[in-house]
């Protein structure tokens with residue numbers, strides 16, 4: 001298998017460079033610039049590392065922001081669905097956050113009912129408040145469930161934001177940039193071809 005060489009010019013100093021047709025990166029043997037090889041339909045150009053780096057940093061920032069917005073939107077939608085399922089609906093169809101008020105009210109009503117009923121049906125009626133206690137326990141449970149879910153939602157939002165800020169602020173180079181920084185010179189290419 002023979003590898004075709006092509007002649008290009010350094011994007012920084014203009015020196016002629018002969019590189020394999022498949023090479024993506026090259027280091028100029030005259031000015032030592034790290035170059036990314038851009039092949040277009042009729043022309044091949046090289047771009048200096050610093051320009052590429054700036055553009056990639058910009059791209060990475062935009063990407064991080066995009067991922068951040070997406071994740072946050074998804075988490076918000078997830079929370080809205082969960083919130084809807086945890087809210088309580090009154091008889092007019094209005095939704096509201098669960099509160100222990102309803103349970104407390106039920107307990108008071110059943111205690112009053114119990115005292116009234118004792119007069120009519122005897123001490124057995126004192127068991128009525130058990131229903132009220134049950135209603136109170138249920139409403140406390142519901143409220144706690146809602147609060148726990150809401151807390152988790154806030155934590156998830158913080159995590160997503162934290163990941164975004166880290167991605168935005170860290171300057172570790174992508175694999176692409178590492179390849180670019182360690183690009184061989186035309187001599188390296190030729191030596192590699194001779195070896196194989």
Ligand SMILES: [Zn+2]
Pocket residue numbers: 010011012013014015028029030031032033
């Ligand atoms: Zn050069």
